[in-house]
Amino acid sequence: MEMAQIGATPKGGVKRLTLTDLDLESRTLFQSWCDDAGLTTEIDQMGSMFARRSGADDSLPPVMIGSHLDTQPTGGKFDGALGVLAALELVRTLNDLDITTRRPIEIVNWTNEEGARFSPPMVASGCFVGAYDLEWTLARPADDGPALGDELKRIGYAGARPCRAGPVDAYFELHIEQGPILHAEGKTVGVVTSAFPSTGLLVEFRGETAHTGPWPMPKRQNALVAAARFLTAVDDLGWTYAAGGGKGTAARLTAWPNKPGILSDWAQTVTDVRHPDAETQAAMAEAMRRAAAEAAARAGCTFEILDTWTWGGDIFASDLVDSVRSVAIDLETQFCDIQSQAGHDAYFLARHCPTAMIFTPCRDGITHNNREHCDPGDFEDGLNVLLHTAVRRADRDVH
Amino acid sequence: MEMAQIGATPKGGVKRLTLTDLDLESRTLFQSWCDDAGLTTEIDQMGSMFARRSGADDSLPPVMIGSHLDTQPTGGKFDGALGVLAALELVRTLNDLDITTRRPIEIVNWTNEEGARFSPPMVASGCFVGAYDLEWTLARPADDGPALGDELKRIGYAGARPCRAGPVDAYFELHIEQGPILHAEGKTVGVVTSAFPSTGLLVEFRGETAHTGPWPMPKRQNALVAAARFLTAVDDLGWTYAAGGGKGTAARLTAWPNKPGILSDWAQTVTDVRHPDAETQAAMAEAMRRAAAEAAARAGCTFEILDTWTWGGDIFASDLVDSVRSVAIDLETQFCDIQSQAGHDAYFLARHCPTAMIFTPCRDGITHNNREHCDPGDFEDGLNVLLHTAVRRADRDVH
Numbered sequence: 018m019e020m021a022q023i024g025a026t027p028k029g030g031v032k033r034l035t036l037t038d039l040d041l042e043s044r045t046l047f048q049s050w051c052d053d054a055g056l057t058t059e060i061d062q063m064g065s066m067f068a069r070r071s072g073a074d075d076s077l078p079p080v081m082i083g084s085h086l087d088t089q090p091t092g093g094k095f096d097g098a099l100g101v102l103a104a105l106e107l108v109r110t111l112n113d114l115d116i117t118t119r120r121p122i123e124i125v126n127w128t129n130e131e132g133a134r135f136s137p138p139m140v141a142s143g144c145f146v147g148a149y150d151l152e153w154t155l156a157r158p159a160d161d162g163p164a165l166g167d168e169l170k171r172i173g174y175a176g177a178r179p180c181r182a183g184p185v186d187a188y189f190e191l192h193i194e195q196g197p198i199l200h201a202e203g204k205t206v207g208v209v210t211s212a213f214p215s216t217g218l219l220v221e222f223r224g225e226t227a228h229t230g231p232w233p234m235p236k237r238q239n240a241l242v243a244a245a246r247f248l249t250a251v252d253d254l255g256w257t258y259a260a261g262g263g264k265g266t267a268a269r270l271t272a273w274p275n276k277p278g279i280l281s282d283w284a285q286t287v288t289d290v291r292h293p294d295a296e297t298q299a300a301m302a303e304a305m306r307r308a309a310a311e312a313a314a315r316a317g318c319t320f321e322i323l324d325t326w327t328w329g330g331d332i333f334a335s336d337l338v339d340s341v342r343s344v345a346i347d348l349e350t351q352f353c354d355i356q357s358q359a360g361h362d363a364y365f366l367a368r369h370c371p372t373a374m375i376f377t378p379c380r381d382g383i384t385h386n387n388r389e390h391c392d393p394g395d396f397e398d399g400l401n402v403l404l405h406t407a408v409r410r411a412d413r414d415v416h
Numbered sequence: 417m418e419m420a421q422i423g424a425t426p427k428g429g430v431k432r433l434t435l436t437d438l439d440l441e442s443r444t445l446f447q448s449w450c451d452d453a454g455l456t457t458e459i460d461q462m463g464s465m466f467a468r469r470s471g472a473d474d475s476l477p478p479v480m481i482g483s484h485l486d487t488q489p490t491g492g493k494f495d496g497a498l499g500v501l502a503a504l505e506l507v508r509t510l511n512d513l514d515i516t517t518r519r520p521i522e523i524v525n526w527t528n529e530e531g532a533r534f535s536p537p538m539v540a541s542g543c544f545v546g547a548y549d550l551e552w553t554l555a556r557p558a559d560d561g562p563a564l565g566d567e568l569k570r571i572g573y574a575g576a577r578p579c580r581a582g583p584v585d586a587y588f589e590l591h592i593e594q595g596p597i598l599h600a601e602g603k604t605v606g607v608v609t610s611a612f613p614s615t616g617l618l619v620e621f622r623g624e625t626a627h628t629g630p631w632p633m634p635k636r637q638n639a640l641v642a643a644a645r646f647l648t649a650v651d652d653l654g655w656t657y658a659a660g661g662g663k664g665t666a667a668r669l670t671a672w673p674n675k676p677g678i679l680s681d682w683a684q685t686v687t688d689v690r691h692p693d694a695e696t697q698a699a700m701a702e703a704m705r706r707a708a709a710e711a712a713a714r715a716g717c718t719f720e721i722l723d724t725w726t727w728g729g730d731i732f733a734s735d736l737v738d739s740v741r742s743v744a745i746d747l748e749t750q751f752c753d754i755q756s757q758a759g760h761d762a763y764f765l766a767r768h769c770p771t772a773m774i775f776t777p778c779r780d781g782i783t784h785n786n787r788e789h790c791d792p793g794d795f796e797d798g799l800n801v802l803l804h805t806a807v808r809r810a811d812r813d814v815h
Binding site: 089090091131132133136137138160194195196197213215217225226227228229230231232233234235236239241242244245246248249252255256259262263264265266267268269270271272274275276277278279280282287289291316358359360382383384385386 | 488489490530531532535536537593594595596612614616624625626627628629630631632633634635638640641643644645647648651654655658661662663664665666667668669670671673674675676677678679681686688690715757758759781782783784785
């Protein structure tokens with residue numbers, strides 16, 4: 018609740034966009050808590066914060082536990098922050114009980130998970146595992162102008178630690194579900210087994226400006242129409258597969274000149290499709306690409322897919338997932354297996370080291386909205402499962 | 417061509433947005449030409465310029481001839497400027513021939529015809545005839561921030577003459593057709609008989625932000641989807657009536673937050689429908705309103721029509737139109753009757769005084785595009801028709 022004061026909105030949520038002054042404030046507060054807990058903090062070249070608690074054998078790779086402190090413009094108190102502060106609570110508990118784990122534990126606060134100010138999202142964890150080039154990443158422009166690298170310098174978080182993952186024993190991330198399932202089912206712990214296969218597209222449409230009045234319909238090349246038709250088709254696609262849990266999302270549309278009186282000659286869209294079944298999702302992704310071509314043709318425009326990204330699938334380490342489930346059983350929690358549908362930094366970490374996620378419920382599944390809400394009882398079980406799973410992992414025998 | 421140097425673009429067009437420094441430069445040049453022609457210029461409270469040539473009886477209401485010097489962001493050399501400079505050429509011709517008309521002649525350069533920087537368009541002529549309130553008009557915000565009234569002061573064009581029409585004997589406006597008909601038919605003069613009945617809507621859609629991933633399709637209230645579905649429907653409507661000359665235009669879409677990762681809770685659109693037949697156009701307008709409701713419902717959003725505007729119909733003075741046609745016949749021009757499809761300041765003037773328009777061809781009808789093109793031979797006939805019609809009107813007997 019103290020962290021949620023930073024960027025608090027009148028509607029009870031949080032707006033703490035990445036690398037703003039408010040982000041700096043939240044980092045400073047988190048740093049002071051890490052200092053109080055006796056942790057050693059390093060900042061990497063992407064501004065991600067690594068707060069380390071020594072193990073009995075510091076030559077062993079650490080167990081990492083992390084999430085993010087940045088939010089959407091209409092964010093809530095728990096999306097991201099809960100996972101970072103859960104890791105801190107874990108460390109404080111070990112301190113209170115005077116327990117030293119065999120391996121060190123590193124808490125991570127990843128820069129720019131949300132991608133709400135700099136596209137794409139999860140860019141720091143992506144860079145960490147080598148999915149993105151550091152220079153390209155630092156050059157990403159904010160919607161409000163400055164480059165990511167310049168904003169890092171401005172708030173004093175262009176760190177010295179190389180943004181390149183060394184050996185990591187395991188990565189854990191606790192996160193609110195961001196969907197309605199756990200809350201509806203009365204479960205407190207979601208054992209995340211896999212991630213919805215997902216495909217995103219950045220599409221550009223090009224046409225010709227002309228007068229909105231006399232210009233005959235057959236001659237029009239209105240890029241805004243191409244984009245609107247494409248978003249409509251992606252939404253239709255979501256509905257076609259909705260019964261099986263599929264989603265089609267129209268996330269973003271920009272056009273130029275986008276004025277009354279003139280047809281637009283340029284538009285850009287961001288869309289994605291997600292489905293629990295990989296084969297069905299592949300069909301949806303193909304249909305989405307076809308829809309871009311059809312929308313462009315219908316509007317007399319050309320189009321180009323500027324970027325495409327895929328994520329999800331069976332990415333988590335099955336032994337870690339089994340370990341999470343065992344602990345959930347041992348602690349007699351109300352748990353269920355669940356698939357992750359949103360993107361998380363854990364998806365990138367899973368490319369580099371054994372990774373698992375734990376979900377906790379949020380009321381009615383509402384998130385990316387100021388009305389996002391959790392009671393302490395919603396995440397107490399999840400925190401205990403994280404504590405025991407991570408400590409078991411950190412303490413396990415050296416093979 | 418000298419005027420077209422001000423705001424000239426690399427693609428051969430003009431970008432001279434209203435009340436910018438370039439607009440000021442064009443006004444200064446026009447003013448110097450008016451001074452050279454011995455005209456007396458007044459600026460009204462909306463910054464419109466009135467350059468007056470005395471008549472034999474200055475107690476009689478003037479014959480006004482005008483258009484606009486502002487352009488779209490991707491404008492051409494002729495849209496607007498041709499009409500203002502045609503009036504200047506007319507006055508120079510009378511000077512050269514030492515002719516004094518019975519009534520005075522006033523050339524007008526209307527502020528912000530295009531509406532490309534301040535919405536709505538044609539706001540100065542609208543204010544002049546009492547369709548808009550002066551204070552409301554001066555408070556219109558630019559897309560780039562400042563209020564229209566402040567920008568008028570900044571460039572020194574907040575004039576003293578009241579923005580309120582006194583008696584006007586007649587208003588003429590010569591303009592490029594902005595459509596392909598005259599050029600395709602090999603005509604040099606379009607006798608504008610009436611204007612396409614047209615209806616525009618400013619619609620706002622409201623939904624709820626949520627995560628783009630886990631949030632189930634049936635729970636989504638994505639305002640961007642509502643807006644995209646609405647624009648698609650308006651384009652469909654245009655195609656349904658295209659064979660009869662109907663148009664449905666998706667002109668503008670803005671959404672918020674409009675980011676990857678979050679569903680938008682707000683969107684706004686500008687659309688219009690136009691058709692030569694009033695009854696058919698009324699049916700299109702009704703279908704457009706219904707489409708807004710349907711698009712909102714399909715996306716789980718609410719909607720509100722924030723503004724609606726209608727223009728066109730049989731607005732021109734039949735005796736003036738007949739007079740234009742008689743002159744076109746007398747001068748043995750290649751002319752045809754034509755309907756106006758774009759909006760013009762003349763539409764507002766027609767509410768106040770007898771009004772007529774003359775169209776001249778532009779190559780392939782291309783306009784609001786840097787490729788807009790006319791040769792001098794395209795408008796010489798039109799200028800002569802304007803000259804003779806306006807002088808006949810200015811010289812006619814006092815009843």
